Amino acid sequence: MTDRLRAELAAAIAAVQDLAADHRRIVEAAQGSNGDDEHDVEGTSIAFERSLADAALQRGRVREQAVRDALRRLADGSYGRCAGCGRPISAERLAALPLAETCIGCAR
Ligand SMILES: [Zn+2]
Known part of the structure; x- marks a missing residue:
């Protein structure tokens, strides 16, 4: 079980890194636009993309934490x-x- 969880953890960490890179790219793109989300069509879609990236990154972090918690439970015997x-x-x-x-x- 430990091997499977370690593999899950490695995958979760890699996914969070990918998501964080996407997130950074989108935030930088948003900063490059004029920021008037209400009247700028492009700004609106960047804001939308950013909210998706925020949510995906959040889910990825929750999953990474869940795997870390499972490994901790394995280590302390409560798994x-x-x-x-x-x-x-x-x-x-x-x-x-x-x-x-x-x-x-x-x-x-
Ligand atoms: Zn129960």
Whole structure:
């Protein structure tokens, strides 16, 4: 399981770096425009693109943190134990969702 999580972490970090690079490029493009979003068609689309990039970067960071949390739980021995009720999370659920923090009962 550790290997799989480490691979997930590497992928999540790489994704965040890509998203951060996209984000930076879009922010720089936005700074290059005249910034009048209300009346400038190009400015509006840059603002929209930027909001998408913000959201994507945010999701990427949340995922990276989730993998880091799972690795921390592996290290401290709490991995696979439900954060809600304290019972073990089923092997099937962990196989499908290695980052799961709760059992299926508590996730509902
Ligand atoms: Zn539970």
